[in-house]
Amino acid sequence: MAEEKSQKTEAGSQKSEEKKGGTSMIAPHPLGKGKKKIEEDLKPVEDLAEEAELKPWETAGLARAAGWTEGKQVTKNEFDSAVSAFRCRPQGGGRIQVS
Numbered sequence: 001m002a003e004e005k006s007q008k009t010e011a012g013s014q015k016s017e018e019k020k021g022g023t024s025m026i027a028p029h030p031l032g033k034g035k036k037k038i039e040e041d042l043k044p045v046e047d048l049a050e051e052a053e054l055k056p057w058e059t060a061g062l063a064r065a066a067g068w069t070e071g072k073q074v075t076k077n078e079f080d081s082a083v084s085a086f087r088c089r090p091q092g093g094g095r096i097q098v099s
Contacts, residue, residue, distance in 0.1 A: 042074065043073060043075075044071055044073050045059075045074060046070070046071075049079075054083070058086075065086050065096045
């Protein structure tokens, strides 16, 4: 019985060595396929708000409504659509949908 266990562990280690060649257990990054966002296009929300000359209260309200935290990075298009949705929603309208 001890011999069977050692044979099984040897076989298992051989299989794991075979798998190491070019495959990874880590899932691919979601931006890697299907979406064309490039890290260069991403900017912190605070920087985009400054460029758009948003007032501090409006930046804080936008971040709260969009569910963004400090340092969140988005594209210019995402930011602009979020600002439009934020400005058009009714007062106390809750969260906005950000694409």
